[in-house]
Amino acid sequence: MTNTSQYHVEHLTTFVLDRKEAMINTEDGIRKLRLLDAKGKIWTQDMLLQVEEKTVSLIDPETKNELEIFPLGTIMHCQAVMSSCNYDSILALVCKEPGQGKPDLHLFQCDDIKANLIQADIEGAMMDQKGGKVKKRPETLRMILKSDGVIPPPPAAPAPEPPATLTQLDVRSRVAAWSAWAAEQQDYDKQPQYSDQNEPSEMMATRVDRDVQILNHILDHIEFFVTKLQKAAEAFNELSKRKKSKKNKKKGPGEGVLTLRAKPPTQEEFVDCFQKFKHAFNLLGKLKSHIQNPSADDLVHFLFTPLRMVIQTSGGTELAKSVVVPLLTIEAIDFLHSAGTAEERHLWVALGEGWTKCRLEWPKDHYFPPCTLQFRDGWEPPMMPFVPQSREAELNQLTQTLSHSEILRQEEMVHRLSTEVRTLTPNL
Template sequence: MPYHRNSVHSNGYSPDGQQGRDESPTYVMEHLATFTVSKETGIVYPADGMRRLLQLEKTNGIWSQKMQLRLDKNLVLIIDNETGDIMEKFPAALIQEPTAFSSTDPMEIYDNILVFIVGDDRPNSHSEMHIFQCQKTSAQEIVEDLKQLRLGKPLNHRGHIPPPPPSPPPEPPLNGVNVREQVSVFNAVSQSERRGGSDAGVGNHDDESSSTSSEKYGRDVTTLNHCFDDIEKFIARLQHSAAASRELERRKMNRKSKKKDMGDGLLTMRAKPPPELEFVDIFQKFKLSFILLAKLKHHIHDPNAPELVHFLFTPLALIVDASHDTKYAQNLPAKVIAPLLTQEAINLLMNCVTSKETELWHSLGDAWLIPKEQWKGKSLRIDLYSWMVGPLIMPLLMK
């Protein structure tokens, strides 16, 4: 998300240079999943965990949590990438079956995977399998380091996070993503428009116009795909956060002592709800989606624009409800000004939303109800969020 602010930059550099001074190999990675290891769960070996991970990706989606893994003497440390706090201390002697899964297929999402099991020989306790996507270091190299750590042998220092460069690197371009199956049937341009100048009597100018139009619709559909994909990921994040909170509460209720269990640190990190600015970002993407659906309503079908509007209101209701948490600004959706809906988008919503959806829509405030064309004549309130726009929103505001 473009509004996520970390104390450790997204490229893995620590702003205070602490990593450069620490002699312990440190790796930036994303935690993908933790599974209980048992015959009952069907997860015994690393390959079982990888198979379950891919199943979850197809069904519920995976939310990744950026963190650091540090190999320190006889410990494997898990460090919060935002705060720098040590969240887990796994004794190296308990690390079992470190395994790497790699792929050279550019279409493979999980192409540099590290898996290891943390054993637990206490009564009524189970070992846990942790799965990570490595970012800047080969998972196989980390596996070798874990094996060396277990044997008490010296480690190489390839895992050091170097000091930051004089200027931060440019943001990577957005990668092409696909919406889930229920919205994967977008069809940006009708068959007649695709044929463009194939009809007799159509000149070069019409060919060029048709080509330009097709490219424009194609870009809009790509942006819409990005919005849908990010909305879905955000919902998955809320679900994973809630699940982690429930598991922490269950462990707390069942715990006979105040001592925390291994794995509680990772759960605590995953239980944290998204920061406020990520809610702002996702609300902007809902607004942009409505704008684009109105623009594309004559060019998409199966599902059509009204059907996709209904599809959007289900996650919108969930996210609005989650934003009511006391840790966020009161009535947060109403404070998200940009982008303002177009008159065309307002008309689309008015003509297709149900009474329940209308109630939710109207509760979001003027910035969701007054079209862009009329807002210009209205006194624009100075708002904290009116300038906070992401890369998908900015081109719209520049028009």
């Protein structure tokens, strides 16, 4: 047992409790949280919430720096709100520091350890600080350890969404895409283009629908990344305003959280996003004859807006130029030439050969590292059903295998003979 407990939480938002804004209590804050969430204006921020004998602290999970510290005496109210909206395990803290005009309401989503358990820990610490011979918190911590973090049982998981259809690409709410089929093969110019005349129509429809699902997930990812950039910029601007208006240098309420939110994405995250743009272009090259409302042309125009923003935010074109894999397919390159506007083509070409040359235009022996991409939520493309090969295809594959084996055998024989010659030469 220890006097310090630490929980992974997601900071949702902070409101100022102000009667003029019709914000009086936690219920008002939850109501406004729902409204903002419905408009897509809630941005979660990972952090650690640490409870000690005299304080509750918020900590940067990466640097371990202290973002905010709330002495227990400044916590006016602590409440768990369960299953009230999309965020089903909310911890609400109402805090007011000495000299602060109006209290702040901090809202956190708690997944690993449920909000009602964290509430019990904080309230135990508050009760113990007020005095009493028997300490309440040690027993609370023992209960939390035995609970596996879940009391009561979490609500049932929502039913999985049905597979996307060819008309479910929503341009207004999404901004990017990635393709698993490009990660499965490194020879990007031999990707199937739904052109096998012997393929059953059902199989072609399955492959098209699979790629549409992948494209939808890429659009979600880029939207997430762009929102992250926007929220970081908003936090930075708010932080700058506060610093300009403050007379003293003491950190004000909420500034630690703002500092964390203002951190830009890492270089690895930028590279990952650029790779997903390239996968999106490859997918659109494949799907251009198979999707509508929006069409592939619409989506290309739509993607260039966030692409330009990500390039600018990364500091210019240099980082994007360094992202060579995945290579664009011939179909994607031809499609960008035909569908892009002059301004879009100019931006695309400025990204260099890694974005404008297909595999056939590179030396045969040029090595390209694998490009395996993952989604934040762990989603993976559905497996394609197994289709038996035709007899002709089987014979062709067998012939290629035997020819390859014969070439390897001959190369091995030549290597062995040359080695023997080198061994005998010193004796001549």
